[in-house]
Amino acid sequence: MSVVLTWPGKQAPGAVAAAQPRLVETFEPHRFLEATAASSVPTEASAANAPHPSPLAPPNALYHGDNLGILARLLDSGCGGKVRLIYADPPYDSGVAWTRKVRLRQPRRNGVDPVVMQQVQYGDAWPEGAYLQFIYERLPLLRALLADDGSLWLHCDQRRAHHLRCLLDEVFGAEHYLNTITWRSQTARGAKVNAFYFPNSAHTILVYARNRTAPTTWHPPRRRILLTEAQAAAEFMRDELGFFRTSDPGAYTFDSLKKLAAEGRLYAPFGGEVAVDEAQQRVFASNGGNLGVKYYLTKVGRNRYQVERAVDNIWDDIVGLGTTPGEDLGYPTQKTEALLERILTTGSDPGDLVLDPFCGSGTTPAVAAKRGRRWIACDANYGAIQTTTRRLQGIFIVPSFSIQPDRSDQDKGVGNQAGFAVYAATDFPATQNIEPEVTLSITRIDADPGTIEVIVRAVRAPSLSGIGENLAEAAWPALVDSIAIDPAYDGQVFRATVADAPLKKRTTVAGRYQVTTPSLPATVAVRIVDITGGERIVTCRIKE
Numbered sequence: 001m002s003v004v005l006t007w008p009g010k011q012a013p014g015a016v017a018a019a020q021p022r023l024v025e026t027f028e029p030h031r032f033l034e035a036t037a038a039s040s041v042p043t044e045a046s047a048a049n050a051p052h053p054s055p056l057a058p059p060n061a062l063y064h065g066d067n068l069g070i071l072a073r074l075l076d077s078g079c080g081g082k083v084r085l086i087y088a089d090p091p092y093d094s095g096v097a098w099t100r101k102v103r104l105r106q107p108r109r110n111g112v113d114p115v116v117m118q119q120v121q122y123g124d125a126w127p128e129g130a131y132l133q134f135i136y137e138r139l140p141l142l143r144a145l146l147a148d149d150g151s152l153w154l155h156c157d158q159r160r161a162h163h164l165r166c167l168l169d170e171v172f173g174a175e176h177y178l179n180t181i182t183w184r185s186q187t188a189r190g191a192k193v194n195a196f197y198f199p200n201s202a203h204t205i206l207v208y209a210r211n212r213t214a215p216t217t218w219h220p221p222r223r224r225i226l227l228t229e230a231q232a233a234a235e236f237m238r239d240e241l242g243f244f245r246t247s248d249p250g251a252y253t254f255d256s257l258k259k260l261a262a263e264g265r266l267y268a269p270f271g272g273e274v275a276v277d278e279a280q281q282r283v284f285a286s287n288g289g290n291l292g293v294k295y296y297l298t299k300v301g302r303n304r305y306q307v308e309r310a311v312d313n314i315w316d317d318i319v320g321l322g323t324t325p326g327e328d329l330g331y332p333t334q335k336t337e338a339l340l341e342r343i344l345t346t347g348s349d350p351g352d353l354v355l356d357p358f359c360g361s362g363t364t365p366a367v368a369a370k371r372g373r374r375w376i377a378c379d380a381n382y383g384a385i386q387t388t389t390r391r392l393q394g395i396f397i398v399p400s401f402s403i404q405p406d407r408s409d410q411d412k413g414v415g416n417q418a419g420f421a422v423y424a425a426t427d428f429p430a431t432q433n434i435e436p437e438v439t440l441s442i443t444r445i446d447a448d449p450g451t452i453e454v455i456v457r458a459v460r461a462p463s464l465s466g467i468g469e470n471l472a473e474a475a476w477p478a479l480v481d482s483i484a485i486d487p488a489y490d491g492q493v494f495r496a497t498v499a500d501a502p503l504k505k506r507t508t509v510a511g512r513y514q515v516t517t518p519s520l521p522a523t524v525a526v527r528i529v530d531i532t533g534g535e536r537i538v539t540c541r542i543k544e
Helices: 033-035 042-048 067-078 130-145 163-172 189-192 229-234 254-262 339-348 363-370 381-393 469-473
Strands: 022-027 062-065 083-088 099-101 113-125 146-156 177-184 202-209 222-228 237-239 240-248 274-277 283-285 292-296 306-309 353-356 374-379 420-424 436-445 451-459 480-486 494-496 498-500 512-516 523-529 534-543
Touching: 022 381, 062 381, 067 374, 083 130, 083 339, 146 163, 146 339, 163 177, 163 202, 177 534, 189 202, 222 229, 222 381, 229 306, 240 306, 254 274, 254 283, 254 498, 292 374, 339 363, 353 363, 363 374, 363 381, 374 381, 381 420, 436 523, 436 534, 480 512, 494 523, 498 512, 512 523
Parallel strands: 022 494, 062 374, 062 420, 083 146, 083 353, 353 374
Antiparallel strands: 022 420, 099 113, 146 202, 177 202, 222 306, 237 240, 240 292, 274 283, 436 451, 451 512, 480 494, 480 498, 480 523, 523 534
16 A cells, blocks of 8 residues: 655645856865876966866765755766665754854863854754755656666654655555664763653664665675673583584584584584484484584684674664764764665675765765765755765865874875866855964975965964954864865865874864975965864965
């Protein structure tokens, strides 16, 4: 039986005008390094006129704007049926204006957290019927983008999960429903333990196939659990070879069972022994009962054992952001990398294209980059675009610092990624600047004619009204979230090859960088993003 959900103002999804995004930024850490290695260094003019990544041919593309028009644009540009996995984490109709804490990049002083203000990132309050219409209009486009063996993972919470299930049944077809995952995103604590009708500590992820007869790309994940010797002894049996569990032999042949018996890998219950009857071609337990095949735990160090278990649709082994503060970028509703890693590795392969139409803090593209997937991401909130850009820049290996700062927060496995492009399908908002006045000092390095040293200096800006007195004592690096450098700026597209984007809350930018340049003359541009999201680009012309 098919159930169709109705709501005030429901309209069938119609034709959608495709957005016309423009390229505004790229991050290409190997741009001139590769050119230098090939002894083919472009001039400034040729670099400025070189073809930019086209919005017709993502991926590794980040889009700012309403995803409705962007999804239509992707379809018009030939992406239909090309996306292997879509992870969608839309608003939840929570009625909340979500904010982030703006912190100085400095340690606590006298026990005081360096929070200078609360900044609204996006509102999640909707008129009656507007939320469901918003989701409904986007689902057909998402379905059309999916490959025949692809899947959609729609993340929601208790407020609208039942409604969204009905919408997905209508658009994707109930026969393509795969499962509902319950993710324990937090553990009730504090005042929440006294909530009426039980605290809400879980989220819901609805999983649908584009065409489950294709079949859907699927790699069942396994949980790896570490146990102490005492824990293993309480849960498993033990013999001279170690701790083990048993499983029914099923359709094992006589020869297979005989081999397992010789290896000591058969278990006989009730204190019996494993008996082999060659004449009857059977293996049995001497005291009755069913034989079991032994599967041993892996020993990983002294008194530690590892066991693998299947993953079902209750995900209580992946912690939320509250217990992984090292990942916290300050963006509200941020999801953990472990959650996206399980989703992406289950429903896609390396090299596949994945899409996140509500990317928020950028967890999906960050994990995709680390796991060898190509990606497209969108968000209407410019704060999300800034956070995602900084996060992606922060996980790349860029040998750019003259004085090496602590960069233990950077991932060491993505140095060969090709970078990414940022497109705008809407005007960027005006941003308030609190970052200091910036001056540049640029020096050519004689020992390496293709390299310059860029030193960013600043004078602390006065505190702004309403932000607080914490700024009065702050050194300028505490006010800066990231610095990026384009060594051949054309005045239109900011094409960074060097970025200093520390991911840890207390880490500051270095302020001194070595940059590979094209042949001179060239215009070097430095962009500073402050802790409130204010941006400033400072340029300096270098002559021959």
